[in-house]
Amino acid sequence: MTTSFSSLPIVDLSTLSQTIQSPASLVALGNQLYDVFATTGFAYLINAPLSFSHEDVFKLASDFFGITHAEKMSLAKKTFVNSNTNTYRGYFPTQSGHNGNRKEGFEIGTPKTPQHAAVGRHLKFNLDEANVWPETANFVDRRTQLEMQHHELQALSATLLSLLAVALGKPAGYFDAYLDDSLSTLRLLHYPPQATPAKKGDQVELCCTPHTDSGILTLLHQDKTGGLEVLSSDGKWVAAPYVPGSIVVNIGDLMGEVSGGRFVATMHRVRRDEGGRMRPDGMGRFSVPFFFEPGESCVVRSVDGGDGVVYGEHVRRKMRDWVEYEDLPDSEHAMGLPAV
Numbered sequence: 001m002t003t004s005f006s007s008l009p010i011v012d013l014s015t016l017s018q019t020i021q022s023p024a025s026l027v028a029l030g031n032q033l034y035d036v037f038a039t040t041g042f043a044y045l046i047n048a049p050l051s052f053s054h055e056d057v058f059k060l061a062s063d064f065f066g067i068t069h070a071e072k073m074s075l076a077k078k079t080f081v082n083s084n085t086n087t088y089r090g091y092f093p094t095q096s097g098h099n100g101n102r103k104e105g106f107e108i109g110t111p112k113t114p115q116h117a118a119v120g121r122h123l124k125f126n127l128d129e130a131n132v133w134p135e136t137a138n139f140v141d142r143r144t145q146l147e148m149q150h151h152e153l154q155a156l157s158a159t160l161l162s163l164l165a166v167a168l169g170k171p172a173g174y175f176d177a178y179l180d181d182s183l184s185t186l187r188l189l190h191y192p193p194q195a196t197p198a199k200k201g202d203q204v205e206l207c208c209t210p211h212t213d214s215g216i217l218t219l220l221h222q223d224k225t226g227g228l229e230v231l232s233s234d235g236k237w238v239a240a241p242y243v244p245g246s247i248v249v250n251i252g253d254l255m256g257e258v259s260g261g262r263f264v265a266t267m268h269r270v271r272r273d274e275g276g277r278m279r280p281d282g283m284g285r286f287s288v289p290f291f292f293e294p295g296e297s298c299v300v301r302s303v304d305g306g307d308g309v310v311y312g313e314h315v316r317r318k319m320r321d322w323v324e325y326e327d328l329p330d331s332e333h334a335m336g337l338p339a340v
């Protein structure tokens with residue numbers, strides 16, 4: 001059950017970078033993560049074992065969103081450009097009529113070859129498809145860097161999950177099956193600047209509407225622009241501004257279920273800029289969530305037992321609520337579901 005809070009806790013991961021990690025310090029870290037996920041469901045992680053900085057992450061986002069509109073649309077998912085073949089990975093443009101969700105995004109999954117045998121290839125959305133990339137010559141280096149960031153964030157997620165497994169009374173390798181053919185997504189997000197800043201006052205204006213994340217856990221890089229807010233159990237939205245050097249971690253709905261309801265997937269949203277928070281480059285706000293996700297055929301069940309769900313089916317059901325697919329008629333969604 002989420003508790004009331006007025007700021008997010010900070011969890012120091014420096015023990016993970018030590019050459020010799022004492023079992024006691026790992027257990028203590030797991031217990032600390034358990035406590036924050038059982039109360040706020042959200043925390044700042046500091047001293048994470050990552051080789052890249054926030055500047056590196058947002059330079060890549062800025063380089064990607066700086067390419068031409070035509071080039072971005074050549075990478076758009078089939079939903080937006082019917083002649084494109086990518087259905088799940090790639091670009092989604094800012095959708096008109098979505099005033100509370102003014103964002104464009106670019107999503108990459110675990111690097112794989114286009115020949116990879118995909119479980120869901122015959123379905124409308126091929127969750128396991130290869131990534132698509134800008135053809136611009138100078139994006140080759142950036143592609144390598146983005147793939148490396150995906151790899152490191154995946155490794156960090158795996159470490160956090162093994163600590164949580166122990167804190168939940170299970171062996172450290174309890175969640176290892178989640179890593180097989182993992183569908184984890186690195187999503188570059190850009191909230192373009194608006195012609196007028198949000199009005200100050202009671203009427204809150206948003207650029208990302210309130211939601212919980214659907215999967216296991218999310219690791220979020222946000223820039224200094226701010227605007228992220230997290231819902232406390234007393235109904236108050238608590239600001240989660242950028243803390244230097246930190247990444248935000250939060251629990252998704254499915255991990256709430258996996259934990260037998262011990263962990264909470266907390267509602268969050270992003271407020272529109274009220275002026276004064278603009279990035280110096282004038283590009284609006286960037287954030288880069290990494291969604292840790294199991295493989296398509298992984299059966300995910302509560303630590304307390306039960307039938308569980310096949311992860312691919314869970315995602316396809318959840319897609320109906322995702323704003324990036326909101327414009328699709330129901331019949332299109334149905335085609336994304338496996339035949340029963």
Ligand SMILES: O=C(O)CCC(=O)C(=O)O
Binds near residue numbers: 208289
């Ligand atoms: O942009 C942000 O800071 C949060 C984005 C987010 O919550 C999401 O993509 O699920």
Ligand SMILES: [Fe+2]
Binds near residue numbers: 268
């Ligand atoms: Fe989210």
